Amino acid sequence: MSTEIELRDLASEIAKEAGELARRRRAEGVHLAATKSSIADIVTEADREVEALIRDRLREARPGDGFLGEESEPTSGETGITWVVDPIDGTVNYAYGSPMYAVSIAAVQGSADPDSWEPLAGAVYSPAAGELFTAARGQGARLGEQRLSVNESTPAGALLGTGFGYDPATHDGDLATTRSVMTMARDLRRSGSAALDLSYVAAGRLDGYFERGLKPWDFAAGALLVVEAGGRVSRIDVATPRPMLISGGTAVHDRICDIIGKET
Structure with missing residues (x-):
């Protein structure tokens, strides 16, 4: 073994x-x-x-x-x-x-x-x-x-998950990012658990998930689930206090990265 x-x-x-x-x-x-x-x-x-x-x-x-x-x-x-x-x-x-x-x-x-x-x-x-x-x-x-296998086809638009920080000072920025990403989405879910959101991406229950400010313990197991289910996970803006984690099937992941990348 x-x-x-x-x-x-x-x-x-x-x-x-x-x-x-x-x-x-x-x-x-x-x-x-x-x-x-x-x-x-x-x-x-x-x-x-x-x-x-x-x-x-x-x-x-x-x-x-x-x-x-x-x-x-x-x-x-x-x-x-x-x-x-x-x-x-x-x-x-x-x-x-x-x-x-x-x-x-x-x-x-x-x-x-x-x-x-x-x-x-x-x-x-x-x-x-x-x-x-x-x-x-x-x-x-x-x-x-x-x-498990991630979803690769999203003909009706992607079902996405996200989350928001607890500091009210970050809410406007998080909402603006969500508004931008919603251009590619069929709908949005906000569960309150990054570990479950990533697990659901791996299981095809969500097409993608993105969130700023996660701690290592929030995503360590879930990110591996997504990758091993055939998906992709990226962290961007890692030099900032609130890095962004993006996950999903290849097409959804890349599209979210492209949208958020144009904001930063």
Whole structure:
């Protein structure tokens, strides 16, 4: 068995256990722990508990690996492999009782810098839907046992996903970008979970997805899913505080890049 498959299987196992913990804690009632970048960007006690579980399981299985998570201090490790983890992607949805949240776990080769790492494996688990999306480098992407493939034909226009930052100062720019991209779209979805949006692109439930200001843990697993499903993922404006991530089948990806590139 290849290293990538072993890492994928480990990520899958832990993501399911972590997701079930998150689901149980949501049923018991959410307790807000703090805010992140703004008053609208919240973190729950469950975020911290779920990340602690993931970190513990990874330490037990692969003690020499590095770790980059949303809710705890990063460690560099000794093996050259780093785990990039979002314990609950879509925390606001989670707090409000929306089912659009997920556990995202990825293993990458190299540092925790997305511009220099090489993705190896990833898993995105949706506890509310009971859906597990997985990918390993060179092995394709799957939903359960079903092989995934991005949409390449969009004759009625592309069904796109996006998201907006929590800082009100960024809203006008994000809305202007969305307005520009809507010229190629049949409709727009805004789920509140980048990990699920990317998983849905891989599964053909969306034709493309774009968003500014994502953190590495938001897209590490989902971007690999898209690539392994035959799609493309790009990050542009990486020298700015809010890089843009663009994903989709080749034609949709390239068209979004072209539209957004003319704005910058």
